[in-house]
Amino acid sequence: MPQSEHGVTLASIYAARKRIAGQVTRTPLIRSVALSERFSAEVFLKLETCQPTGAFKLRGATNMIATLIERHGRDALAAGVTTASTGNHGRAVAYAASRLGVPATICLSTLVPANKVAAIEALGATVKRVGNSQDQAFEEVARLVAEASMTLIPPFDDPLIAAGQGTIGVELLEDQPDLDRVFVGLSGGGLLGGIGAALKGIHSRIQVTGISLSKGAAMWESLQAGHPVEVEEVESLGDSLGGGIGLDNRCTFALVREVMDDHFQVSEAAIAQAMVAMLADEKLLVEGAAAVGLAALEEHAIDIRGQKVALIVSGNGVSLETFDQARAIAQR
Template identity: 55%
Template sequence: MIENPFLPVSRADVERAASRIAGGVVRTPLVPSPTLSERAGQAVHLKLETRQPIGAFKLRGAINAILSLEDAARRRGLVTASTGNHGRAVAYAARELGVSATICMSSLVPANKVEAIRSLGADIRIVGVSQDDAQDEVERLVQTLRLTPIPPFDDVNVVAGQGTIGLELVEDLPDLATVLVPLSGGGLAGGIAVAVKALKPQARIIGISMERGAAMHAAIAAGKPVAVREEETLADSLGGGIGLSNRVTFALCRDLLDGIVLLTEDEIAAGIRHAAREEDEVVEGAGAVGIAAILADKVQLLGPTAVIVSGGNIDPEIHRNLIGRSTR
C-alpha cells in the first residue's frame, strides 16, 4: 500500500513507537471468542488491552509521548486532561520515570478512576463538567507553571503509541479482515487504522461509540471538528470533545475509518454483561462497545475480526449491578 503522505501519522511513526515502548507495556493477547464467532458467523478474536498494568490501552501512547520528550521537559513535570484511563497512564509512567504529574479531570470522571490515579502519586485537579473544562485547566497550568502537556489523543506520538496495537493484530491474525475499535477522540482508532491499513489495505476499521455525545462521529458528519455536549454514559472513557483545533486525529478518522456505529446505553450494558458471563472478563463500558455492536447486530463482519477490548477499569459496584441485571 502507498501511504497517504498528507496524513499526520505514518506507519514509520508507529514502528518507531513499537521499538520505543518495548518492555514498558504488555504485548497483549488476542484470544478467540467462540460465542461471538458463532453469533457473527465469522472468527472473532478479542484484543485484551485490559492486561496492561493500568488496565487499559492508554499506557502505549502515554509512554511513547513521554519518552519522546527531552529530559528537561519531563523534569518540569507533566500535565494532562483525562476521562480517567489516560490520566492513569500518565501517572503510572511518571512514577516509573521519577517525575511529577498533574491530572485534570471533570466531575463526570468516575470516582474509582480518580482514586486509582491518586494512588499513583499524581496531583489531581477536578475542574468543571466536561473534558473541555479540564483541558482549559491544563492550558492554564502550562502557562503559569510551565508544566509539559501530554495530550490524551491529538498528538502524533500518542497516536503512534496506540497504533502499535495494529501491528500486533496483523502479526497475530495475518488474515485480519475487520477491526472493531472504540472511538472517542480518535487516538486509538486513528493509530490502529494507520498501522493496519499500511499492512492490510483491504481490512475494514469500524469505530464504535455511544449515542450520548459521540464527538468524532459528529465532527465527521459535519466535515470539521464541532462542539458536542458531554453526557453521562456507561462508556465514560469515550466522553469529551475532539478539540475545535484538532490537528491529528480528525483527519485520520475521516480518511481511514470505514464506518462508525453508535450504541444505546442498554446495548453497552449488554456488552459488559456478555464479557463477564461468556468471556470471563471484567470490561468497562468503553471496552465493551465492540462486543456490544456484534450482539446488537449493528456490524456486518467480513472475515476474521479483531475486537479491541480497550479497558477494564469499571466501578466495581456498577459492574456488580449490571451483571446481576437480567438480559432483556
C-alpha cells in the same frame, strides 16, 4: 488525504513500538469460542485490559513522554508533565511518567472521589484538586503549562499519542496476519486512528469499523459535518467514548476520516448486554467502551460469517456499581 495532515505514519508507529517496548505490555489476542460459534466466524479479542493500568492509554502516553525525552533531554521535562483526567488517561500519564523518571501532576476537580485520587497518587503522581468540573481542572493544566513550564500530555489529539495506540495494530497483524476486519471504539480518534493507520499501512484491504455512542458522538458528528463540531455530552455506560474532539483538532479528525471504512452507533441497552455477555461468556469485567464491538455486532446484526474479526477490548475501568447498573439495564 495525505498523511502530512495528521502526522501519523507506519514508520512512526513502528518507531513507537520500539520505544515503548519493555514499558508497555504486549497484550494477548485470544480466540473467543463463544463469539466465534455465535457469529459463525473467527472472533478474536485484543485484551488491552492486561495493561498495568488496565487500558490502552498507556501506549500513547509512554510514547509521547519517551519521545520528548529523546528529542529534548530529560532536563526539558524537569518541571514535569501534566494532564486532567479522572480515568484511563490520567492513570496512564502517572504510570508512564513514573517509569520514565519524570514528575507528573494530574489535575482533578474536587468532585472526583477519594478512591480515584488515591489510585493516581499510588502511581507516583502529584494530584491537584481544582474547581468543581473537568473544565476547571483543564484550566489549571493550562496554567501549569503557561506559568510552571510543565508539558501537556493530551489524551488523544497528537501524532505521538495516536502512533502509540497504533502499536496495537502491529501486534494484531503479527498474531493474525489474515484478519479481515477490526472493530474499534471511536471517541477522540487516537485509538481508532492509530490502529487504522497501522492496519492500512500493512494490509490496506483490512476493514476498520468504528463504534460510537448513540448520543454525544463527537467524532462521528464532526465527520458528518465535514469539520470538528461540539456536541452535548451525555451520561453513558460507555463514558470513555464521550467528550469532544476539540474545535481546533489538528490530528485525529483527519486521521479517522482517512482510515475508517464504516461506522455504527450503539444504544445503552446494547452496551449493557455486551458488558454482561463479556463477563458471562469470557469471564472479563470490562468498561462499556470496551464492549461496544460486541454491542454493534449484536444490535446491528452485522454479517461477519466466515471472516476473521478482532474486537478491541480497550479497558477494564468499571466499578462494580456501574456493572450492576449495566446488568439491570440488560435485564429490562
